[in-house]
Amino acid sequence: MMGWLFGGLVKQFESAAKEVVRDSSKEIGNLFDDKVYPLADKLDYIAQESINHAIEKTEELESKIKVDIEYLLSTTDEKVKYYLDKIDNIREKALTDTVSQSNFYLENRINQMSLAVMQAISLSQNSIEQSLERIEYLENKLFQDANQIVDKISELIDGKLELIRNELKKYLVHGLPSPLDKCRQRLKIAWKPGGLLSDIELYELSECYELSKLDENTSIDEVLKIYGQLQQNAAMMAALVRNSPELKNRAIKDWIKYGLLCKFWHSIMNNYDLKNNVIPENKFSQILLIDKQ
Known part of the structure; x- marks a missing residue:
């Protein structure tokens, strides 16, 4: 199940936002191809490896991410809000379908990825920059996650x-x-x-x-x-x-x-x-x- 989660999410996000991506800016389309899809592949891989190596994630749920999503939904331009709502619905369905109540690791990563995409297509003045910052933050988190896995492997040697x-x-x-x-x-x-x-x-x-x-x-x-x-x-x-x-x-x-x-x-x-x-x-x-x- 885990092997498809984030890559599948991004496909749904892109499909939901295809009119915005097509009509507004090549930058957003490039962001999906160059940043978001590669990040989703890495997130899928690290999540699966965490399961394979029995890495228990102990992080707490980051409420700030949900607050940021709610703020974006409440302040965005009305013509874009329709697409952001669709992405938020995809996010909530992913959480319902794949995340148990205590799996804060997956919930955080799904919320973080969703916010990055929502920021990119919000069409605010700094939306691309904000999205890139969010993706960089997620990349740093991903390397921290990989660190845990590699350290677990290193224990054997x-x-x-x-x-x-x-x-x-x-x-x-x-x-x-x-x-x-x-x-x-x-x-x-x-x-x-x-x-x-x-x-x-x-x-x-x-x-x-x-x-x-x-x-x-x-x-x-x-x-x-x-x-x-x-x-x-x-x-x-x-x-x-x-x-x-x-x-x-x-x-x-x-x-x-x-x-x-x-x-x-x-x-x-x-x-x-x-x-x-x-x-x-x-x-x-x-x-x-x-x-x-």
Whole structure:
């Protein structure tokens, strides 16, 4: 059930507001495509992972969000209020259908997402800016949620940091400098001996080597293995750099990114002819497949 909640909500929101989106501003349409849909995918993923890892959310219900929604509904222009009411009805139905009385985590996230969309289409002078601020707030919340999950995973490897380093070092063929190694060249560590590589350099090198295995002929099963390994590496990296908020935040972003890619390719596999087990050649799949930043 959880796998579709936020993505499905946003589709309903966009449908309810399609006339406003179509007639008023390309900015709002772009906001859905560039910000709201990607955020919904992440929220779906984190909510599902919270369930999978038995993470109990203890947050209280944020009454301010509901007050903000009520204020927006009572002060907006009459011609837009019709669309905001439709979105509010979708929000309330989602709460009724999916949220138990004590699940404040889901209720907060549904309300926060709803408010972001309502602010975007309210057509007030600062509506887009307010919506972007709300989405940024939700992104920060999402990373806090992911932090909890990754910390739960890290509990299993706590005290085994040297084993993690050795796991990342397996990507080193030898400890000597490698001036012809493309990944080392890209990371500007071609002349650096393996024994002097930092944890973050080992992590980036492992990421580059795994991604370099991908091309348009890679089987879906192999793609899943690679992205799964990259997500595991990100969790290990988060444990290694837990005392560095900046590096841990990057590892958590990677953990989410590769988890979402695994989820995407699982859906491809479930709807694909397994006898061929080859990725279809289209631009969209190539962009998702070859992410070699």
